[in-house]
Amino acid sequence: MGVDYYKILQVDRNAKEDDLKKAYRKLAMKWHPDKNPNNKKDAESKFKQISEAYDVLCDPQRRAIYDQYGEERLKGQVPPPGSYASTSDGGGPTSFRFNPRSADDIFSEFFGFSSPFGGMGDMGGASRSAGSSFSRGMFGDDIFASFRSATSEGASAGAPRKSPAIERTLHCSLEDLYKGTAKKMKISRDAYDANGRPSTMEEILTIEIKPGWKKGTKITFPEKGNEQRGFIPSDLVFIIDEKPHSIFKRDGNDLIVTQKLSLVEALTGYTAQLTTLDGRSLVIPINSIISPTYEEVVKGEGMPIPKEPSKKGNLRIKFNIKFPARLTSEQKTGIKRLLTSPGGSS
Incomplete structure (x- = not known):
């Protein structure tokens, strides 16, 4: 499987979200480079591994792909069929690429001033107030000053990031592409209700196929992908593919x-x-x-x-x-x- 994220976080393969948070909090504080000035290079390497492991396992979609295919496939192009949603036309698998985030970004989000994970006991409560004794005293002022300067460039500390676009193949007959047509696609995606509880949302999208469109044409539905806490929902992108024709x-x-x-x-x-x-x-x-x-x-x-x-x-x-x-x-x-x-x- 390549890199063993469960082993890096020292959790078993059935670990729940709370177990992952506890493991990450403990190991990230232990191996943060600013906590290890005499062993900074090794600590930085370990800190990045811990952060990447947490970033993968805390996301249900990435974790499912990693469990089935491993780390190499997670960072490649081919996910398991249906990793995003089911569609009525039986199209090809979703295209997916996981790009590891900066370890500092993950750490800042976890311990930051507007953590998307909610309360985490005393530590989580302290972390939500800028200038608290926790944020001043964990490793000293320097690390949090760097977090503040990094997140203030173009966005506030709590500004949500956008998940990568999800791509699906849309198979069209030559007749569809000659005459133009409208295809209705039923999608099912992860979302959160008004109370912040996880839910599944179903929706029917209408895709307008214009006459003459070619293979590779992309149709984008903004923010119709899965929702994750702390992230803007990803765009859903359909890519036209042309079915072979018996005559033309x-x-x-x-x-x-x-x-x-x-x-x-x-x-x-x-x-x-x-x-x-x-x-x-x-x-x-x-x-x-x-x-x-x-x-x-x-x-x-x-x-x-x-x-x-x-x-x-x-x-x-x-x-x-x-x-x-x-x-x-x-x-x-x-x-x-x-x-x-x-x-x-x-």
Whole structure:
């Protein structure tokens, strides 16, 4: 599993929130670099490990990913399916990346002047009043002066941070992306009620798919992610993915279709017939000789252009010519005669 956060905090794998707080409070005070001036380098390393372990295990989402996949996977891109919420379209797993916070930030938040964890006995109560005997006397004035200066740059000491965005894949058919559509998605997320109690909130989001949107397009719903104490809820981001189509292939704003035809049709004339993505029938007569590399371009029958939906790319028709498996002597003689005649050689 790599780093063992439970071992670092000296707790068992079933440790509750209160157990984690007690363990962190004890170890952070013991190993804070300002408490260990004669062993500052080792203390700083230990202090960072303790802080990272607490930051992971105190968050249910990160802890669940760590328990299942380990620390390497937690800091990578692939989480367990459904680590954010269930959706009605059965899309791919949430994209998740854990970036460890500064050890000083975690310490300041835990012992700071507006701790999001509420009361923690005498120590917690003392920590909530700036200039209290606790905040002046634990390691001396220097450490809390540094906390105050760090948190005062652009925000107050208790200013909440925003959780990282949560990304989900939204699978769309080529028809959806051609015509545009509205998809309704049911989400379930962690929240807190008016009394501050944890709850689960369900909501239906409507996602407007615009004509011509491409794979990779992102739709953001601000602050619709899970809530954590002391953090602004994360944004929920849907990323468009394009399902393979049985007939058409997309190339930017163009559509490509391949038609099968016989050698006779390729040489004597062929009429391409197909149904467009919005249900219209197209009939395209082709009088040219169709070689294996020939491509018929039909202007304006491709995908809508997102910035100008009234305009479209092109439809490009390619051909798969079926050659006969064998020819009789009479057929060979006849073909030679036709192709070497004045009309055939012209």
